[in-house]
Amino acid sequence: MEVVKIENITRVYKVGQIETHALRGVNLTIENGEFTALVGPSGSGKTTLLQMIGCLDQPSTGRVFVDGKDVTTLNRNQRADMRKGHIGFIFQFFALIPTLSAYENIEMPLLLNGHSPAERKARVEELLQAVDLADRANNRPDQLSGGQQQRVAIARALAPKPALILADEPTANLDTANGEQVMEIMTRLNKETGVTFVFATHDPRVIKYARRVVTLRDGLVVQA
Amino acid sequence: MIQIFKMAFRDLGRNRRRSFFSALAVAIGLALLMLMSSVIAGEMGSAIESAIRLSSGHIQIRAATYNENKSSLKWEDLVADPEKVASQIAAYSQVKAATPRLYASGFLSSGTQSAGARITGIDPLSPASDPYRAGLISGEYLSPDDHDSVLIGKPMAEKLNLSAGDKVSLSLNTADGNVQEQTFTVKGIYTTDTYGFDSATIFLPLAKAQALTQTENHASTIFVLLNDTSLTDLVVPALTVPANLQIKTWRELNALFVEWETMAQSYIGIFYMIILAITASVIINTLIMSVYERTREIGILSAIGMRGSRILGLFLAESSLLAVGGVIMGLLLGVLAIYLFNINGFYIGNMGLTGILVTDTIRAKLTLDNTINVTVMTFIVTILSGLVPAITASRLEPVAALRAEK
Numbered sequence: 169m170e171v172v173k174i175e176n177i178t179r180v181y182k183v184g185q186i187e188t189h190a191l192r193g194v195n196l197t198i199e200n201g202e203f204t205a206l207v208g209p210s211g212s213g214k215t216t217l218l219q220m221i222g223c224l225d226q227p228s229t230g231r232v233f234v235d236g237k238d239v240t241t242l243n244r245n246q247r248a249d250m251r252k253g254h255i256g257f258i259f260q261f262f263a264l265i266p267t268l269s270a271y272e273n274i275e276m277p278l279l280l281n282g283h284s285p286a287e288r289k290a291r292v293e294e295l296l297q298a299v300d301l302a303d304r305a306n307n308r309p310d311q312l313s314g315g316q317q318q319r320v321a322i323a324r325a326l327a328p329k330p331a332l333i334l335a336d337e338p339t340a341n342l343d344t345a346n347g348e349q350v351m352e353i354m355t356r357l358n359k360e361t362g363v364t365f366v367f368a369t370h371d372p373r374v375i376k377y378a379r380r381v382v383t384l385r386d387g388l389v390v391q392a
Numbered sequence: 393m394i395q396i397f398k399m400a401f402r403d404l405g406r407n408r409r410r411s412f413f414s415a416l417a418v419a420i421g422l423a424l425l426m427l428m429s430s431v432i433a434g435e436m437g438s439a440i441e442s443a444i445r446l447s448s449g450h451i452q453i454r455a456a457t458y459n460e461n462k463s464s465l466k467w468e469d470l471v472a473d474p475e476k477v478a479s480q481i482a483a484y485s486q487v488k489a490a491t492p493r494l495y496a497s498g499f500l501s502s503g504t505q506s507a508g509a510r511i512t513g514i515d516p517l518s519p520a521s522d523p524y525r526a527g528l529i530s531g532e533y534l535s536p537d538d539h540d541s542v543l544i545g546k547p548m549a550e551k552l553n554l555s556a557g558d559k560v561s562l563s564l565n566t567a568d569g570n571v572q573e574q575t576f577t578v579k580g581i582y583t584t585d586t587y588g589f590d591s592a593t594i595f596l597p598l599a600k601a602q603a604l605t606q607t608e609n610h611a612s613t614i615f616v617l618l619n620d621t622s623l624t625d626l627v628v629p630a631l632t633v634p635a636n637l638q639i640k641t642w643r644e645l646n647a648l649f650v651e652w653e654t655m656a657q658s659y660i661g662i663f664y665m666i667i668l669a670i671t672a673s674v675i676i677n678t679l680i681m682s683v684y685e686r687t688r689e690i691g692i693l694s695a696i697g698m699r700g701s702r703i704l705g706l707f708l709a710e711s712s713l714l715a716v717g718g719v720i721m722g723l724l725l726g727v728l729a730i731y732l733f734n735i736n737g738f739y740i741g742n743m744g745l746t747g748i749l750v751t752d753t754i755r756a757k758l759t760l761d762n763t764i765n766v767t768v769m770t771f772i773v774t775i776l777s778g779l780v781p782a783i784t785a786s787r788l789e790p791v792a793a794l795r796a797e798k
Contacts, residue, residue, distance in 0.1 A: 224695060225791045245699050252697020259794070263692045267402035277696050279395055324696070 170233075171332050171364045172198040172221050177230030179216050179387075190216040191227065192387035198366060200331070203358045205378035206368040212384040214368035215336055221366065222255050222334045223247040235331045252280050256325025258335035258367075262317040264309040270320045271296070271305040277328045295323035298360075299353055315346030322353060326363065335367035339374050351377045396702070400709035403682065411714065414678040418718020418774050419725050421671035425664060425766035426726030427733065427756060432660055434757035436653055440646065441621070445523050446589050448645035450624050451631070453477060453614035456638045463497045463510070463612070465567040465605050470494075471637060474611035481616055481631065486623045491518035492611035494601045498564030498571075500544070500594060502552040509548070509594045511564050513601025513611075520617050524582050524595060531556025531580035536597050541579035545590030549581045556580055562594075567606045574604065585753065668769065672777040675711060679781035683707070690785050691793025700786035707785050711778020715771045722770065723763075730756045 179191040191213045198204055198221075206214045219225040220232050223239050224247075231240050235254050242250060256277075257263070264273045274295055278288040296302045299319035309317050318338060325333045335354070339347035355377055358365050367374070375381060383391040404411040444450055454460075458469045471477055474492030481490040494513035499506050514521050516534040524543060525533045534543050542562065544554065554560060556578055563573040576596075583590055602608055618627060624641055631639055643650060683690070690703060737753040 219791055222695070224794070225789075245701075248694065248697050248699045250697075251695060257695050259692075259695075261688075263688075263695075263794075265399075265689060265692065267399060267406060276693075280697050280702075 169200045170197050171200050171202075171235060172196070172366070173233040174217075174221070175231045175233075177220055177227035177232060179213075179220065179225070180228045189387055191220070193230070194384075194387070194389050196382060196389055196392060198332075198364060200364055201358070201362045202364050202366070202380055203355065203378055204364075204366045204380040204382060205375050206366065206382050206384060207370055207375055208384035209370060211386075213387040214370075214384055216387075217384065218334045218336050218366065218368050221332070222257060223250045252277065253328055254331050256328070256330040256333040256363075258318070258321050258325050258333065258338045260337035260340045262309070262314065262321050262341070264317055264320055264324075266309050269306050269308050270301060270312065270316075273309070273320055274323045274327050277324060281328050291327060292323075295326055298326075298357065299323045313346070314342050315349055318342060318346070318350050319353060322350070322357070326357060326361070329361075330363065332364045332366065335365065337369055337371075338367055339369070339371060344373065347371075347373065396705055397709050397713070400706055400713055403686070403706075404710055404713055407682075410678060410681070411717075414674055415714050415717040415721060417674035418671055418714060418770060419721035421667050422719060422722025422766060422770040423725035423729050424667050425770065426722070426758065426763060427729045428660060428663060428667075429762040429766055430730050430756035430758045431733070431738075431754055432656065433759050433762055434755045436656070437757055438755065440642070440649060440653075442584070442586050442589075443646050443649055444621065444642050445617075446584055446586060446593075448642050449520065449615040450618040450621060450642050451616040451628065452640045452645060453481065453616065453631075453633055453637050454612065454640060456636055458612065458638075460495075463495045463565075465494075465496060465565060465607050465612075467567060467607065467610055470607060470610035470612060471614060472610055474609070474614060477633070477637070478614045481614060484627060484630065486618050486620075486627050488617045488619050489518050489520040490614055490616045491515045491520045492598060493613050493615045494598060494605065494607060494610070495612040496564045496601065496605050498562060500542075500548065500552060501561040501563070502554055502558065505552045507548055507551055508592065509562070509564075510592045511562070511594055511596060511601060513596050513598040513605075515598050516595075520615055521595075523584055527582040527584045528580050529583055531578065533580055534595060534597055536599065538579065538597050539600055540574070540576050541596075542576040543580045543582055543595040544578055545593060546581055546583040547587055547591035548594065549578070551591070554578050554581075564605060566604070567610075572604055572606075664766075664769070668773045671770065672773050675714060675774055675777035676780050678714070679707060679711060679778050680784065682710070683781045683785045686785075687788060687793050687796035690788050691790050691796065694788070694790035694793060703788075704782045704786035707782035708775065708778050711775050711782070714778075715774035718774060719767055719771055723767065726763075727758070730758050 174194055174196040177191055177194050181188045181190060206217060208214055220227050226240055231238055239250055271292055274292045275288050278291055296305055299322055301316060301319055304316060339350055351374055354365055369375060382389060455469050455471055458464060478490040478492050481487055496511040498509055498511050500509045516536055534541060558578045560576055560578055562576050563571055566572050628639055628641055693703060733756045737755045739753050
């Protein structure tokens, strides 16, 4: 069953009189449970494509279906609700809320989804175990290493049990050891939970973990 | 909701110094508003109470034809058989004192110096005359059967270089339009700390004033003091007076003061707005800075599904917390400021106002009404100030916000 279906999307950024074509007509289908890498050089459109799939941005033309829903027709709040319940994000810069502890960062999507305190507690503790950070639950981001922060971000992305997790260069700010640890955790969770992972990267050490590689160049999918 | 406030509280804690000074700005704003409203309440309250106690009373009963500005002494403009009218009014339980008074205009001379005077014939023993007795600073107080004694105010004594026991010449109009002159002894010198009153008003026993002005058994007014100012509107409809007499309340008798108060209130409103605008600008500045510093975080919250309305709520929660902190500090600062202000009061001396009796020292009077009003006003303005940055934050596009520098 397909989690993502992209139909001929384009994305044109206009700055003054200059138009930049970030995506030029992308078609792509991602099946449930995939562990897919979007690869390509800088400027190939990887991040833009992730933003379209993640309802963070909207295509200039074409349609994007996530979990069977055409997200290009959704308004701002509906897209926020889509992200809240169906999509998890992992960013290159870790993207944790600095005033919240690891526990509270992971809990945040559950709060937004209206889970009860007992449900939240059980889920957060389960995820802290899953990313091997149970002893760091009360630490704030500035008390965690880069690798630990990225593991918290993975746990946060998984918290609401989304259909899809999107990761943009998840190891770009990590050293080799931490980068590999993060990729191994993502691989393991993909296998254990069946959640679909789509990650953008141009790091060959990361690409080797992917079971499917989609290559983009100049805003087009050249190999899927 | 609790989580939003928890986050807001921690966000404010990130830059404690900035948050503290923002709350302090709210606090200083509130303290200033409290001090201003208390000074106004104190001054207005004391001015009106002074006017009532010293000059107008709560109510006056006068002849329908009496013209206050002319201090008319014609019999038809006066209250006949005033003791009888006064005793009827004194029978009302809400009435503290009802006493006849006679007003005449004239001037006082000593050597080559002279000064205009408002001669007031009073019953020295009436409770309504207590403020003059209490204000005696030298000599003795009047007695009802004094025939050649006068009580003068301190400023007039200074102007004419008079002391108790000195002789002074008093010239005044009489009922038939002539001028009567007689030498009096300054029996006592008083002060009510109200320059406008003390500098012009001299007192004689009523019987002597009537004899001198040839207004036998007549008075300009029946001066009525009630147990409380708030009883005025209750008592007036209950009073029955002969058709040739009229009832005047303290509001009518102090119309100039009421106008002054209205004018003062509108100026105060402008000051209030200035203070609140300054407070608001500090809060807006603080939260706008906060939005710019946390743009990427707002993007993250948006990416994980936080709706714009909730982001708006987060920033409003921050302004609410600043408001709560500022208001608590402001209430303490305000009370302290008022306490310090009242230790010695604020001496203004003679403001040169005519027709309005203002005491020479301003004191602040903190009222619950004023405190609630300015506190609620400050609280609302502070929270509303958070709206601009909150809306800015809630409208950030997640993609643009995520691209922001940390």
